[in-house]
Amino acid sequence: MALDKHTLLTRLKQSPSLVLIIIAIIAITGIMTQISWSSVSLAPLIIGSILGILDAVLIAFLFHRMSKSNIPATSDDGLPPINGRKNRLTKIVKNYLNGIWFVMVVFTLLLPIITAITSIDYYEGDGTWGVDINPLLAFQIDMNQLIDIDATTEGIRDGVITGKTALALDTGSVRAWYLFMGMMEISLLVSIYIISQMRALFHSLDKGHYFTNGNCSRLQKMGIALLAYFIAAPFLQYFGGKLILQDISVVASGINITPAFELAGDGLLLGVCLLILSGVCREATAMYEDQIGTV
Amino acid sequence: MSRDVKINLDLLLVQRKMSLTDLSKTVGITMANLSILKQGKAKAIRFTTLVALCEALDCQPGDIIQLEPDSVEG
Numbered sequence: 001m002a003l004d005k006h007t008l009l010t011r012l013k014q015s016p017s018l019v020l021i022i023i024a025i026i027a028i029t030g031i032m033t034q035i036s037w038s039s040v041s042l043a044p045l046i047i048g049s050i051l052g053i054l055d056a057v058l059i060a061f062l063f064h065r066m067s068k069s070n071i072p073a074t075s076d077d078g079l080p081p082i083n084g085r086k087n088r089l090t091k092i093v094k095n096y097l098n099g100i101w102f103v104m105v106v107f108t109l110l111l112p113i114i115t116a117i118t119s120i121d122y123y124e125g126d127g128t129w130g131v132d133i134n135p136l137l138a139f140q141i142d143m144n145q146l147i148d149i150d151a152t153t154e155g156i157r158d159g160v161i162t163g164k165t166a167l168a169l170d171t172g173s174v175r176a177w178y179l180f181m182g183m184m185e186i187s188l189l190v191s192i193y194i195i196s197q198m199r200a201l202f203h204s205l206d207k208g209h210y211f212t213n214g215n216c217s218r219l220q221k222m223g224i225a226l227l228a229y230f231i232a233a234p235f236l237q238y239f240g241g242k243l244i245l246q247d248i249s250v251v252a253s254g255i256n257i258t259p260a261f262e263l264a265g266d267g268l269l270l271g272v273c274l275l276i277l278s279g280v281c282r283e284a285t286a287m288y289e290d291q292i293g294t295v
Numbered sequence: 296m297s298r299d300v301k302i303n304l305d306l307l308l309v310q311r312k313m314s315l316t317d318l319s320k321t322v323g324i325t326m327a328n329l330s331i332l333k334q335g336k337a338k339a340i341r342f343t344t345l346v347a348l349c350e351a352l353d354c355q356p357g358d359i360i361q362l363e364p365d366s367v368e369g
Contacts, residue, residue, distance in 0.1 A: 293338025
């Protein structure tokens with residue numbers, strides 16, 4: 001079934017690109033954890049190198065994904081298509097995914113170059129260098145301590161405002177810039193992988209190949225990638241945010257900005273649902289194979 | 296180990312001096328499906344198909360389908 005350990009291991013063995021992505025996520029999360037607990041002077045170099053390695057892996061991965069063999073022209077299993085009414089929505093989604101995929105590929109390939117070019121000014125500049133970043137951070141504003149600057153509250157019982165959000169910061173720290181772009185690169189990497197799988201899935205559906213082992217594998221791969229990402233994402237955001245805040249500090253009594261740790265329950269649920277659906281798809285494929293072989 | 300099911304369609308057609316095309320027209324099954332059945336590639340057979348074949352060939356289901364004997368393992 002979907003969550004069978006043997007099946008998952010087999011799937012991982014058959015998908016080097018998925019393994020590469022998971023390794024990349026674990027590696028960068030681990031390194032960020034290490035850096036945040038130790039001295040931080042090497043951070044830009046390490047993060048820059050990781051970004052470069054990630055980009056090289058990504059380019060190899062994209063070439064692999066873009067090959068025609070990954071977009072099925074016919075059924076993966078040699079089963080005939082289901083002759084039903086063509087679903088126009090499937091075609092629309094397929095074309096939409098093609099567009100999204102192309103834009104994301106171009107953006108992801110350009111991202112490290114943009115990062116590098118943008119940071120050149122920092123090393124050659126006059127100290128006025130700055131870029132906008134939007135890391136997910138937690139904030140706490142204690143209005144009681146802001147009385148001196150005529151702050152007043154109404155309707156807030158304890159006078160404290162807290163939250164977690166993507167805070168817009170214009171930073172002059174190149175390290176913060178590298179970190180933010182590194183985190184963005186990982187998100188894009190996972191997104192492209194999932195969209196590649198979805199693209200192949202909808203190409204297959206558009207041709208009438210609904211129940212194939214290939215489609216079941218795609219659902220399973222998407223589920224594994226989503227789970228891996230959404231398990232790693234809170235740590236990535238927390239330690240990434242911690243590092244960024246080592247260079248950016250907001251010192252004011254009453255205002256406190258800290259790294260945010262937020263578990264994406266929806267993403268994890270979606271990953272598990274996809275794994276279960278892939279199991280259902282396998283059962284359906286087996287039934288379809290039986291039906292095709294029935295005279 | 297599962298035993299194979301043998302389809303005796305070839306033999307019955309020869310005995311009835313009937314072609315596969317004639318059988319296809321009589322029972323209303325496509326040639327493609329009859330070929331699959333004849334070659335033993337079918338995974339299952341519907342009761343309706345079996346009844347139609349039995350009527351067309353004037354035989355019993357056991358004449359069409361036969362269980363292969365166990366192979367002797369040494």
